[in-house]
Each structure stands twice: as structure tokens, then as C-alpha cells.
Amino acid sequence: MVENQEKTESKKALKKEAKKAEKAAKKAEHKAESAQSSVSVSSEEDVSVGKYGTLPLIQSDLSAPKRSFIYVKDLDDSLTGKQVWVRGRLHTSRARGKQCFIVLRQKEFSVQILINVSESISKAMVKFSSNISKESIVDIEATVAKVPSAVAGCSQSDVELLASQIWVVSASVPQLPLQIDDAIRPENPGAEDSLNIRVNQDTRLDNRILDLRTATSQAIFRLEAGVCRLFRDILTSKGFVEIHTPKIIPAASEGGANVFTVSYFKGSAYLAQSPQLYKQMAIAADFEKVFTVGAVFRAEDSNTHRHLTEFTGLDLEMAFQYHYHEVMLTIGNLFTEIFKGLRDQFSKEIAIVGQQYPAEPFTFLDPPLVLTYEEGRKMLQEVGETVGEEEDLSTPVEKLLGRLVKAKYSTDFYILDKYPLAVRPFYTMPDPHNPKSSNSYDMFMRGEEILSGAQRIHDSEFLTERAKHHGIDISKIAAYIESFKYGCPPHAGGGIGLERVVMLYLGLDNVRKTSMFPRDPKRISP
Numbered sequence: 335m336v337e338n339q340e341k342t343e344s345k346k347a348l349k350k351e352a353k354k355a356e357k358a359a360k361k362a363e364h365k366a367e368s369a370q371s372s373v374s375v376s377s378e379e380d381v382s383v384g385k386y387g388t389l390p391l392i393q394s395d396l397s398a399p400k401r402s403f404i405y406v407k408d409l410d411d412s413l414t415g416k417q418v419w420v421r422g423r424l425h426t427s428r429a430r431g432k433q434c435f436i437v438l439r440q441k442e443f444s445v446q447i448l449i450n451v452s453e454s455i456s457k458a459m460v461k462f463s464s465n466i467s468k469e470s471i472v473d474i475e476a477t478v479a480k481v482p483s484a485v486a487g488c489s490q491s492d493v494e495l496l497a498s499q500i501w502v503v504s505a506s507v508p509q510l511p512l513q514i515d516d517a518i519r520p521e522n523p524g525a526e527d528s529l530n531i532r533v534n535q536d537t538r539l540d541n542r543i544l545d546l547r548t549a550t551s552q553a554i555f556r557l558e559a560g561v562c563r564l565f566r567d568i569l570t571s572k573g574f575v576e577i578h579t580p581k582i583i584p585a586a587s588e589g590g591a592n593v594f595t596v597s598y599f600k601g602s603a604y605l606a607q608s609p610q611l612y613k614q615m616a617i618a619a620d621f622e623k624v625f626t627v628g629a630v631f632r633a634e635d636s637n638t639h640r641h642l643t644e645f646t647g648l649d650l651e652m653a654f655q656y657h658y659h660e661v662m663l664t665i666g667n668l669f670t671e672i673f674k675g676l677r678d679q680f681s682k683e684i685a686i687v688g689q690q691y692p693a694e695p696f697t698f699l700d701p702p703l704v705l706t707y708e709e710g711r712k713m714l715q716e717v718g719e720t721v722g723e724e725e726d727l728s729t730p731v732e733k734l735l736g737r738l739v740k741a742k743y744s745t746d747f748y749i750l751d752k753y754p755l756a757v758r759p760f761y762t763m764p765d766p767h768n769p770k771s772s773n774s775y776d777m778f779m780r781g782e783e784i785l786s787g788a789q790r791i792h793d794s795e796f797l798t799e800r801a802k803h804h805g806i807d808i809s810k811i812a813a814y815i816e817s818f819k820y821g822c823p824p825h826a827g828g829g830i831g832l833e834r835v836v837m838l839y840l841g842l843d844n845v846r847k848t849s850m851f852p853r854d855p856k857r858i859s860p
Contacts, residue, residue: 761801
């Protein structure tokens with residue numbers, strides 16, 4: 335019995351050893367084959383040597399190669415057969431057999447590039463190209479080729495590039511915190527975008543550099559630059575002078591408590607809520623018509639879709655002859671001219687933004703619609719919304735009135751005149767015929783306020799009286815009041831929030847989309 339058991343165990347051990355030996359033999363054979371294959375591959379001549387790789391760090395060396403580059407946006411079938419150099423970001427790459435397809439992106443423009451094994455293109459070059467990480471900056475030499483059918487997903491859909499060289503200028507890390515393709519998905523996807531992938535706002539803002547590379551962000555900030563340019567050009571043509579006002583000031587600009595206090599040597603100072611006081615002082619100094627573009631700071635703990643703690647203010651001030659409407663209508667017409675400029679000069683950018691964030695086209699009247707505060711109150715009363723004659727409009731009520739105005743007058747832009755005096759700053763001129771009213775106005779886009787303005791008090795004694803009424807320490811605004819003691823023309827003006835204008839013109843849902851690096855109570859970076 336014991337003998338039989340020993341024989342059985344001996345047979346099992348022999349079988350086990352035999353399998354082990356067979357496995358070792360196969361492994362050795364496979365290793366030999368791999369080594370032979372490696373020798374065979376390495377012995378192949380790389381016909382693409384010197385046509386691909388990673389460039390040394392560009393340090394402005396005069397001995398570096400001189401290349402004439404073409405912009406991706408300028409690539410079209412008129413260049414068919416021409417050899418060109420392009421520089422851009424590797425948006426996507428896809429290897430398929432002996433080919434590698436690359437989409438090269440340059441701002442909001444893109445083109446397809448084909449790298450194909452041939453007599454002059456090696457397998458090694460194709461493999462190198464397919465392994466370049468997304469978002470890397472590359473230089474590519476290629477021949478422009480017309481395609482038989484449009485290239486889907488590329489702005490330059492009529493042509494592709496047949497690459498002959500590819501060089502990495504600046505490599506991106508392989509792992510990206512967000513994918514550009516995900517960041518540009520439409521908010522209301524159709525059948526062509528069935529993937530339910532969206533990049534949330536905090537992820538976008540935490541990785542703002544990547545988010546700003548999308549075609550949508552590029553379009554938003556080009557249009558925003560257009561608003562600034564139009565603002566400057568239109569006012570300059572009307573005789574306005576651009577001035578630059580201080581952002582560190584001795585007292586709150588508008589008499590409120592919503593200011594940032596900063597240490598100023600042995601004392602304290604404030605970040606300017608507005609250039610208001612200095613615009614007026616420039617008018618008192620006989621500049622007559624002035625404007626300024628600069629940062630504005632508001633220490634308001636408002637975490638809403640339209641509030642920022644730092645934004646760009648477009649401010650203007652103007653002397654007038656007899657009535658502040660001379661100024662109010664100048665500002666209203668300024669807006670209509672800006673809207674016309676955006677419509678005529680930025681149609682491409684508006685279309686790009688609309689692809690991701692669909693919105694109704696912005697409408698306006700020329701000349702702009704002007705309603706009194708009382709007329710607005712009556713329109714609201716007719717739909718059951720009661721607003722007191724000395725009460726300001728809340729955000730929901732503003733939006734409601736905007737919808738009523740749009741339905742009745744077919745405009746997204748209008749002016750509301752004669753606001754209650756009780757809700758305006760101390761320097762606002764009271765209405766001479768109604769002690770509860772003032773010579774002030776707000777302007778609205780899509781039912782949201784984008785400018786607050788008024789006739790200013792230009793008499794030093796009256797200004798002192800109104801400042802005391804608002805509980806303001808006269809000693810802290812002495813220089814401001816002093817400037818009106820030597821005679822000052824009647825004047826009015828207003829302040830515009832740039833980011834809010836762009837948000838509402840494009841029909842976007844959050845002002846953070848139109849602030850390149852937004853600041854709010856919960857965000858102070860990047």
C-alpha cells in the first residue's frame with residue numbers, strides 16, 4: 335500500500351518536472367525569437383532620421399533654423415500642392431496601421447494631418463508621432479492636399495496636410511486634468527453628441543489655462559476685447575479723453591461699507607469701488623468728457639451668477655448744457671453703436687459661442703427705448719408685482735420687467751430713468767420736481783442691470799449736505815468736495831461692468847465665463 339502510494343507520487347513529480355522543463359524551453363525559444371526580431375528591426379534603416387524628434391529648448395539662439403510659418407486659419411485649397419510649416423497644439427492623434435492621423439489646433443482653428451509610412455516616412459516616425467501627448471506644441475512641415483470630402487470636426491475642412499517632418503517644441507504632461515473635447519461639448523447636445531460628459535465650472539476655473547484654449551473661450555475673450563475697443567473708439571470720436579484714476583483711495587468711493595481695506599504704510603486705505611470721484615474731479619478740471627477702463631473692487635459677499643469682487647469697469651463722465659438727458663442719451667447711443675459693431679465685426683465669434691451655449695440673438699432698438707421708473711412700476715403692477723415708489727428693484731423683479739419689455743417693445747436693451755432718490759449714492763442730484771425721485775438712470779440687457787448712472791451734484795455746499803445725510807465722514811472726502819468750490823459745470827455719467835455686458839450680450843448664464851481669471855468671495859486663484 336505504501337509502495338503504491340510512493341510510486342504515484344513519483345509519477346506526479348516527474349510529470350511536474352516535465353511540464354516545467356517544457357515551459358522553460360518555450361520561454362527560451364520566445365526570447366530568442368524576440369531578440370532576433372529586435373536585431374532585425376534595429377538593423378532597418380530609419381529613412382526619417384532628422385525629420386522628427388524633440389527640439390532643444392528654444393532660448394532665442396540666432397543659429398536656430400529659420401522657418402516661415404503659415405496660420406492654420408489661412409490653409410485652404412488654393413494652397414494645394416504647396417509645402418508649408420505650421421505650429422500648433424496636438425489636439426488629438428490616432429494611429430491606424432502604418433498611418434497616424436493628427437488634428438492640429440491653433441486657437442479656434444484646426445486641421446487634419448496625415449503621417450503615412452512611405453519611402454521617406456519610417457515606421458519609427460509614425461510611432462513617434464502617435465506617442466506625442468495631447469496639448470503639446472509641435473512644428474510640422476507638410477504638403478497641402480485637397481480632400482474628396484469634408485474633414486469632420488476640423489475648421490479647415492477642405493484640405494488636409496501630408497506631413498514630411500514633425501518636431502515637438504514644448505511637450506505637455508500626458509495626464510490632463512480635463513479634456514479639451516469635453517470642455518467644448520454643447521450645453522444642449524443633439525444626436526451627434528450622445529455622450530453625457532460635461533466639465534463643471536470649478537474644474538474649468540481650477541484649470542483655467544486649459545479651459546481658455548477652447549474655441550468658445552477664445553471667441554468670448556476676442557469679443558470682450560472688441561467691446562473695449564469699440565467703447566474707446568466711439569467715445570474718442572465724440573471728443574472724450576481717456577484718463578487713468580487711482581485704485582488706492584482714502585475713503586469709500588460710493589459711501590458704502592462694501593470696500594476692501596488695505597494696509598497703507600502706518601495707516602489704512604481702500605481699493606476703489608469706482609473711479610466716480612476722480613471722473614468728476616476731471617470734469618471740474620475742464621476736461622468736459624472723460625472715460626476710463628480699469629479694475630473695480632467690490633467687497634460684496636454675493637455668490638451669484640453676475641457678481642464678482644473684482645471686475646473691469648468702463649466708466650465715463652460728461653459735462654452738459656441744460657439737462658442730464660444729454661448725457662443719458664449719449665450713453666444709450668454708445669451702447670447701440672457697440673451692439674452694431676459686435677453684430678457686424680464679430681459674427682464668427684458669436685456663432686462659435688452659440689454652438690456650445692445656444693441663445694436667442696440679442697435685439698435692440700435705435701434709438702434705444704427709454705422708460706421712467708414709474709412706467710416700469712406700472713408694467714409690473716399689471717402682472718401682479720408691487721414695487722414701492724421708494725424701493726429698488728430686486729434681481730428677480732428686474733428680470734421680470736425685462737421679459738415684459740421684450741414682449742411689448744421687442745428689445746433686449748432699454749433705459750429706466752428717474753430712480754428713487756433713497757436708493758442712490760449721496761452724490762446723485764435730486765429731481766427738482768419730486769423730492770422722492772432723482773436725476774438717475776439704469777440701463778439693462780436681457781433684464782439685468784449693466785449700467786448705473788446719474789447727474790452728479792456739482793455744488794460743494796449741497797454735496798456736503800447730502801454726504802452728511804448719508805452719514806459719510808466729510809474729512810475723508812474733503813479733496814473731492816473741495817474740487818467743486820471753484821466752479822464746476824453740471825455733469826453726469828455712468829459705470830459699466832464689462833464682463834456682465836459680454837455675458838448678457840452672448841446670453842451666457844454666468845459672469846465667470848466672461849472673466850478670464852474671476853475673483854469672487856470663494857475664489858482668489860489662479
